């Protein structure tokens with residue numbers, strides 16, 4: 810219980826007010842305009858990646874941005890699967906950022 814309280818306090822130091830109870834550690838991003846539709850991501854991580862009718866992939870349940878990119882916040886437990894998807898992408902259009910540090914991991 811103590812650890813949970815410490816984590817909550819730590820999260821509240823971040824300038825985010827809408828996700829206090831569902832804080833996700835990483836931001837998954839897809840540069841969809843530059844996706845070549847090879848389907849590797851959907852093969853590697855089918856719970857998170859799917860192929861659309863236009864031949865490009867989509868992040869399942871993502872937020873679509875005005876610039877054509879897609880993004881989804883993910884938990885630590887879903888990092889490895891999406892890291893594998895990013896590693897499999899031949900044109901490097903899948904990115905993962907650590908939300909707390911701002912570090913672009915890939």
Ligand code: SF4
Pocket residue numbers: 839843844845846847848849850851865866894897898899900901902903
């Ligand atoms: S692996 Fe990369 S290029 Fe291939 S469909 Fe997925 S995002 Fe697009």
